[in-house]
Amino acid sequence: MDIIVCMKWVPDTSEGDLVIDRDGKEIKKDSLDYDMNDWDRFAIEEAVRIKEKLGGTVTAVTVGPDDAEEMLRECLARGADEAFVLSDDSFEGSDSYATAQVLAQFMRNRSYGLILTGTLADDDCAGEFGGLLAAMLGIPASTLVSGIEPDEGKVKFKRELEGGLYEAIEMNLPALLAVATGLNEPRFVSVRAVRKVASIEIPVLGLDDIGLEESKVGAAGARIQIESMVLPPEGEGAEIIKGTAEEAAAKLAEILKEKGGIL
Amino acid sequence: MRQIFVLAEHRKHQLRDTTWEAVAAGRKLAGELGAELTCLLLGSNIDPMTEVLARECPKVIAVDDPRFANFNSEALTKGLGSILKGREPFMLIMGNSNSIIELAPGLSFALDAALATDCFGFEVRDGKPLAWRQMYSYKVNTLVSFKNTENIIVTLRGGFFQFTPTAGASGTVEKLPSPLGDEPLGKRFLNYVEAEKGDVDVASADIIVSLGRGIGDEPDMDVFQSLADTMGGVLACSRPIVDKSLLPKYHQVGTSGVEVKPKVYLALGISGAFQHVGGIKGSPLIVAVNKDPRAPIFRVAQYGIVADLNQVVPVLEEKIKELKR
Numbered sequence: 001m002d003i004i005v006c007m008k009w010v011p012d013t014s015e016g017d018l019v020i021d022r023d024g025k026e027i028k029k030d031s032l033d034y035d036m037n038d039w040d041r042f043a044i045e046e047a048v049r050i051k052e053k054l055g056g057t058v059t060a061v062t063v064g065p066d067d068a069e070e071m072l073r074e075c076l077a078r079g080a081d082e083a084f085v086l087s088d089d090s091f092e093g094s095d096s097y098a099t100a101q102v103l104a105q106f107m108r109n110r111s112y113g114l115i116l117t118g119t120l121a122d123d124d125c126a127g128e129f130g131g132l133l134a135a136m137l138g139i140p141a142s143t144l145v146s147g148i149e150p151d152e153g154k155v156k157f158k159r160e161l162e163g164g165l166y167e168a169i170e171m172n173l174p175a176l177l178a179v180a181t182g183l184n185e186p187r188f189v190s191v192r193a194v195r196k197v198a199s200i201e202i203p204v205l206g207l208d209d210i211g212l213e214e215s216k217v218g219a220a221g222a223r224i225q226i227e228s229m230v231l232p233p234e235g236e237g238a239e240i241i242k243g244t245a246e247e248a249a250a251k252l253a254e255i256l257k258e259k260g261g262i263l
Numbered sequence: 264m265r266q267i268f269v270l271a272e273h274r275k276h277q278l279r280d281t282t283w284e285a286v287a288a289g290r291k292l293a294g295e296l297g298a299e300l301t302c303l304l305l306g307s308n309i310d311p312m313t314e315v316l317a318r319e320c321p322k323v324i325a326v327d328d329p330r331f332a333n334f335n336s337e338a339l340t341k342g343l344g345s346i347l348k349g350r351e352p353f354m355l356i357m358g359n360s361n362s363i364i365e366l367a368p369g370l371s372f373a374l375d376a377a378l379a380t381d382c383f384g385f386e387v388r389d390g391k392p393l394a395w396r397q398m399y400s401y402k403v404n405t406l407v408s409f410k411n412t413e414n415i416i417v418t419l420r421g422g423f424f425q426f427t428p429t430a431g432a433s434g435t436v437e438k439l440p441s442p443l444g445d446e447p448l449g450k451r452f453l454n455y456v457e458a459e460k461g462d463v464d465v466a467s468a469d470i471i472v473s474l475g476r477g478i479g480d481e482p483d484m485d486v487f488q489s490l491a492d493t494m495g496g497v498l499a500c501s502r503p504i505v506d507k508s509l510l511p512k513y514h515q516v517g518t519s520g521v522e523v524k525p526k527v528y529l530a531l532g533i534s535g536a537f538q539h540v541g542g543i544k545g546s547p548l549i550v551a552v553n554k555d556p557r558a559p560i561f562r563v564a565q566y567g568i569v570a571d572l573n574q575v576v577p578v579l580e581e582k583i584k585e586l587k588r
Contacts, residue, residue, distance in 0.1 A: 013399040014476070014534065015555045020403070027399060042506075096368075097377075119364070124398055126380050131368025140337060140449035143365040144519075156453070161274070161361050162518050164458030167333070172449040182506030223377035227393060227406040231557075238551060238567035245574035252550065252575070253582035255566055260527035260548045262470055262494050262583070 001056040001113035001150055001173075003047040006103055006133070007075060008037040009068035010123040018231065025226050036071045039118025043179045045186040046148060047116050048079035054150060056113070057081045061106060063091060063099050069202050076197035077189045088206040093219025096128035101221055104136035105212045106205070114150065115176040119143045130178035141176040142169060146183035265413070266350055267293045270343070270357040271304040271316055274334065278312050281358025281419070283426035286319055288385070288419055289356045295387045298354075302434075305342045307332035317434040328441035333452040336366040338443060344373045345442030352413035354392060359418035361519065367418050376414035379407055381537075383420040396420075401536050401559055421518065421541055461513035463497050470496030471525045473516055475539075476503040477532020477553055477572060484509060487531070490580045493587075499523065501539045517542040531572045535560025552576075 011032040019028040036044075047058045060075035060083040062068045072083035086102055094102070107115070115134070120127045127143065134141030144160040153173055158166045160180050171177075207214060215221060241248040241255075256262050269289040272279045286302065293300040302320040304313055307329045316323045324346060330338045347353055355374075357363045359381045371378035384395035386406065394417055398405045409415050465471060472491040474482075491498045499516045500509070516523050518541040528543050530551040540563050543549060551564040552572045561567045568575055 011399070013402060017557055018399060018402055027403060122400055125396070125401060127364050128368040128371075128378055128380055131365065132372055135369040135372035141365070141369060142336075142450065144361055158456060159361075159365070160519055161455075163522065164512065164515075164520060166456040166458070168453040168456055170451045170453055175449070181502060185508060221411070223409060223411050224379060225408045225410055227408050229398070229403050229405050231402070232404055232559075232562065237562035238564040240556075240561070240567045240569055245568070245570040246578045248568040248570060249575045249578035250582045252552075252566065252568060253579055253586055256494070256527060256529075256548075256550070256583065257586050259565075260470070260550075262496075262527055 001050065001054055002059070002111055003050060003056065003114045003116060004059045004061060004107065004110065004112045005040070005044045005047045005075070005080070006115065006117040006129070007040045007044065007060055007062040007068075007071055008118070008121045008123075009034055009062055009064040009071050010037045010121055013122065020229050020231060024228050024230075026229065034067065036074060037118055037121045037123075039120050039122075039179065039181055041186050042181050042183055043116040043118050044075050044078055044080065045184050046179055047114075049184060050114070050148065050150060051079065059083065059110070061086065061103065063087070063094070063102050066204060072202050073194060073197060074189055076200055077193040078187065082200070083202045085202060085204045086210065087204050088217070090207050090214050090218045093222060094217060095222040095224040096124065096126050097132055097223045098217050098221035100129055100132035100136055101216045102210065102212065103133055105210045107133075107137055113173050114155065115139075115174070117176070117178050119145075119178040119180060130176055134176035137176070139174050139176055140171050141178065142171060143178040144180045145177045146180050148177060148183070265296060265298055265352045265354055267296070267298045267300050268347065268353055268355045269300065269302045269320070270355060270363075271302055271306075271312065272334065272358055272360060272363065273304075273306050273312060274362075276306070276308055276312070276332070278315065279358070279360065281360050281363070281421065282316075284419055284421065284424040285356045285358055287424040287426040291424075292354065292356070292385055292387075292392060296390065296392065303343065303346065305331040305339055313436055317436050318431060319429060319434075321434045323434055323436045324439060325436060326439050326441055328443055330441075330443055330448065334362050335448065335450060335452055336362070336369065337448050337450040339366055340370045340373050342442050343370060346439065347374055354415040354417070357416070357418050359420055363418055367416060371416045374414055374416070375412050376416045377409035377412050378416045379409070380418045381420050382417050383423045400534065402557055420537060422544060458512060461511055463514065465497055465499045465514060465516060465523055466521045468497045468499075468523065469525050470494050470527045471499045471516070471523060472496050472529045472531065473499040473501065473533060474504050474510070474531050475501040475533030477534070478504070480507075482509065486576055490576055493580050493583050494527070494529070496525075496527070501533050501536070530560050530564065531576065533560050534558045535563060
């Protein structure tokens with residue numbers, strides 16, 4: 001089965017201070033490291049595992065800057081067969097909707113049994129992209145998916161509900177599955193594995209290459225517009241225990257005894 | 264005038280709490296926009312649910328079809344598409360549950376609506392709604408507007424919209440025939456699967472030592488188990504720890520895992536994404552240790568230490584042992 005995996009190249013904002021840009025509509029990203037979206041790492045791993053079991057090909061694709069090639073190189077090292085960066089100045093200001101338009105157009109010229117992606121992206125925290133893409137392609141979609149078992153024109157899987165409950169689902173192929181984290185253990189990618197795929201060309205495709213009107217992409221095609229960004233006020237909430245780590249730990253032990261009633 | 268709709272979410276023929284949070288947000292927005300509020304219920308054996316909803320909403324549109332019983336996103340998209348066509352422009356409000364995360368994007372495309380997910384607040388400017396949501400590891404509050412279409416769909420972060428029953432006023436109920444045709448669905452519900460039960464029940468624990476991504480990639484789990492033992496508690500965790508197979512799923516606290524109400528919740532290296540925090544609301548004492556002073560966990564904790572937890576944990580255990588003597 002041929003699988004296409006949609007990847008996202010995101011700034012690592014999990015730790016450290018973020019700074020709002022001067023126009024108040026974006027964060028400063030120049031000093032941030034970029035990496036593969038965590039949820040998508042599980043998606044590319046799952047695609048390669050399905051290929052190893054059933055045969056077929058794995059294609060990794062992203063809408064992002066040219067730098068995203070580094071992420072796609074890692075996908076190739078993991079076992080993807082080919083990779084594409086979709087990049088164009090006109091994509092600037094895209095939301096999930098406009099990004100899905102770009103990828104839907106890319107997919108229309110290709111054959112696939114399954115499209116995989118992560119359920120959420122760490123930057124926009126929206127969880128919209130996969131469902132939008134599937135709707136544009138007219139195929140069924142699901143999210144928070146694990147336990148994927150493709151079988152003759154259909155696929156069975158589990159999807160996560162709340163409180164530890166899951167539902168088992170059967171879906172016709174082709175389909176789009178947005179995966180949950182933890183559905184597999186992504187393999188370690190060695191420097192040697194990356195070097196082995198260094199000669200594989202990763203084409204960069206623009207608006208004209210995929211054949212889409214400019215009015216459908218970027219800020220022009222978006223349905224969500226950011227009006228302002230603010231950091232939640234600091235100092236709201238916890239009383240921070242001062243001192244060295246050791247001193248703070250000692251005070252914390254007292255607090256746990258007095259207020260928590262432990263011991 | 265934009266009409267406001269709220270989708271009633273149900274599971275196993277019971278209305279879910281997300282429904283009432285959506286009604287609360289819908290009432291507020293309907294008031295501010297001067298719009299009419301209608302609740303939509305698509306389910307199976309719906310009479311008891313319809314009755315309860317009509318006590319709280321001025322209007323209920325109800326559709327009974329067994330194919331809606333398991334909240335199948337494909338059936339709902341077709342059903343809602345048929346009901347809301349002709350009622351445009353509209354604003355549809357739903358919870359941000361794991362079921363609706365799947366429903367909302369495809370529905371927004373089918374209904375030609377702009378979608379903002381996981382919203383925690385709204386503003387009205389020039390008669391138009393704007394939504395507050397979070398971005399960048401849930402650390403930045405972002406105000407978004409909607410464009411290129413008049414229809415709007417929003418999903419709500421749990422716990423941010425308080426519902427108050429209005430006791431009694433009976434709304435009108437309009438029962439519509441099922442808009443679903445005979446064509447088979449591409450997505451089929453098979454059955455529910457309950458989570459594996461473990462040897463530790465974190466839901467009933469009084470003292471919880473909970474571990475997050477900040478404990479590192481190759482942590483010495485014995486150190487944390489030892490601290491939990493010394494405190495007389497159990498180990499729990501956030502999602503990344505289960506994803507890395509460091510603890511089994513039944514240790515996971517949060518909306519996708521177990522909801523807990525211990526007397527003491529010690530969060531080590533947990534950033535505090537809302538999915539996790541949703542599972543610890545109601546714990547009387549939450550204490551957090553994290554390197555990142557901006558970590559959202561410090562907004563729900565009463566006490567915090569900004570430090571490398573590897574330096575804190577051994578000293579903490581030692582001090583607790585001393586205090587015990």
